Amino acid sequence: MNQPLKQALREKFEKMELDSGQIRSLQERIGADTPQKTRGFAPRILAVAAAVMISTLSAWLGWTWHDARTTGALLNAITAEVVENHLKQKPLDVESSSLPDVIGYFDRLDFQLLQSPRIASGTGDKLMGGRYCSVQGISAAQLRISNGDGTISTWYEAWLPPEQMGRIPDRLSGDSPAIRIARGIQVSIWKETGILFVEARPAVAAP
């Protein structure tokens, strides 16, 4: 039967079909490769970008978590050490209410002992003297003060290696001291002019 060429061609090709076995075989082959290889360029780029972002975020979170954990561990270690020193109240090496005299005694430190404005605050606190101690295994000075409210506080000045000192709040940069309370003692930790300062005094219970 004569018919237009186009129609005849369509009918000719309509008859050309894959059998069910061939289709199944091809689809199985495609299916086996699809999960790894059928994504387009753009989705692959997005997947790579997402992976990079997740990796970066994970690394940043990991570093932040590690950093916070390390800083927290350092502050807790200083607190435990200082509280121990504070509670033992070992005999003073030098007894004097003169801050220059006490400061002058500490001539075996690797740093210059400083007079923190907070020590001589004029609130009735009285300097009792000082003794050598250690903070984080490094020689430090402990000053003992009789407070106007009848309690005793101890002050510590020390120098720490830069990687540790870098984790201490810097008052000159506007940071607030880190506050820790352990065994009934409130410990304030900060640094000024490159020197670690720690104050330990009895914690005040909430009214």
Place this chain on the structure above:
Amino acid sequence: MLDEQLLNRLYRYCRALCREEADAYDLLQSGLERCLRHPPASQDKLFGYAIRIIRNIHRDNWRRDRIVEFEPLDDEQGATDLDVNTLESIVIDGDQLDHVWRKLTGLEREILFLWAVEGYTTGDIAAHIGKARGSILSTIHRMRKRISMDADDTAAGGRA
């Protein structure tokens, strides 16, 4: 990704390129494998992308097997007033078409398939094949003459 309908469309394209059924199936498999290794950016363009890949593989196979189908030199001047629609006027029956089909070159079969089955325009075909539109029109012009003559001969033989 590739449903039965799309697989059959691609298979028919392979059948247009290859004279043998088995070769067409092999070509389809090779084309699909390469598509999966280098998937298109958009699934919407999958058919066009796949037949380009299949065409390239087929051309490479030609070169590898040293199969050469001679194409006449283009006669663009004589084809300027032609279009694929000029093929519309040909009337043919199934047997005549089978007879003619065996004599057509790969390029001619491809053009006929894209025009009749996939609805490509001359410009679409030229873009797909990578030849100038005038070159495609020349091929159509020669093919039209040949199909008409061959159909006439077949019909005359049938009547004799």
